[in-house]
Amino acid sequence: MNSNIMDNNIRNVRFPSLPIEEWEDTKDTLHLFMQIVGKIRLGLFPKKNHWWHVPFYVSTRGLTTGPIPYKNFIFEMEFDFREHVLRIDSSSGDSRNIELEGLSVARFYKAVFSGLSEFGIETSILAVPYDAPDVSTEPFETDEKHAAYDREYVKRYWQILLQVDSIFQVFRGQFIGKCSPAHVFWHHGDLALTLFSGRPARVREGAGPVEREAYSHEVISFGFWAGDKNVREPAFYAYAAPQPEGLMEEPLRPKEAFWNPEAGMALLMYNSIREAESPGQKVLDFLESVYLAGAKRANWDIEAFRLPSYEKQPEKSSGAIPAH
Known part of the structure; x- marks a missing residue:
């Protein structure tokens, strides 16, 4: 892959700070909101391979389920982080907004249904x-504890997702094999x-149904998450499954990236690239270096998966009939 094709708009992007200590209560509340909406999509959307029917997608306003078919119409649920509402729209013309700020998980759950x-x-x-014991085990219907919502930090989180999604799209564009969409899993956000x-x-051995479906085929996977109870800052991650022998002996880029044997993955901490001259390029370098490491060690046909180069076609004339 060639990360040098990156558009200047991505190259010059800036990433806001997202200290987990400043918005952890909001992050936990939002996580539970996302699980409620995500479970609705899981239940109603036609099943796809590798659980691709369950995640959200980054949108121009926040995070969306995309269109969900239901009987003779479709509907969509979107976390609008401009207006800070959950927007529910249907193809029949119905629309409803649910305010995110000021709602507990219990009240949000009831409002959504x-x-x-x-x-x-x-x-x-x-x-x-x-699977979120560090966040909550309380049933949604009775969870009045989680009700924090800081608009500024939710907006920052969304702005980062917008930028990372754009970088992932550039990276994905150089690979012509089977590839997932860039999507947000509400499991861990x-x-x-x-x-x-x-x-x-x-x-x-011992894998559950989710893992069996997700990793039924060889993968190299990449992601960004905002941190959790154990990793106390946002980070980019990447791993290969199954992990090929010698993977963590391979070099990584940029210099701030490192292998974490305990987690079984490569990490690039978000704060290490925020103030770089070209933070987007550093992220692309990280993605490409892990891809090359995993593909080499697992004997993927790297050249066969590479998007062929092409010459830009000359611009056509204005359509005027040439003189004879």
Whole structure:
């Protein structure tokens, strides 16, 4: 892949600060809001391979489920981080906004299902957090504890996702093999992109149904997440599954990147690139270096997956008939 094709708009972008200590309560509340909406999409959207039917997508206003089919119409749910509402729209013309600020998880949960009911959408979810013991184990319907919402930090989080999504799109554009969309998994709130070799993989013994489906084939995966109880700052990450022998002996770029054997992945801490002259280029260098390391060690056909170079075609004439 060639990271030098990066557009100047990405090259010169700036990343806002996102100290987890300053917005952790908001982050946890937003995470639970996302799980509620994500579970609705999971329940209603037609199943796709590798769980691609469950995540959100970065949008011009925030995060969206994209269109969800329901009976004879479609609807969409979007976290609008400009207006700080959850917007529910349907193809039949119905629309409803649910304010995000000032709502507990319990009140948000009830407002969302009330709104869907008004649209004629009847559905249910397993109304407890999914694999988030460090955030909450309280059922959504009774969770009055999580109610923090700082507009400024939510906006910063979204602005970072916008920029990272753009970088991922550039990186993905150089790979012609099977690839996931760039999407936000509400499980942990990370923006992820996954490349596939096309070869089936043996999933580790004891893996659950989610892991078996996600890693049924060889992958090299990349992501960004805002930090958690253990990693106390935002970071870019990347890993190969299954992990090929000798992967962590391979060099990484930029110099701030490092292998974390305990986590089984490469890391590039967000704060290490924020003030760089070209932070977007540093992220692209990281993505490409991990891809090359994983592809080399797992014997992927790197050249076969590379987007062929091409010469720009000359501009056509204005259409005037040439003189004879």
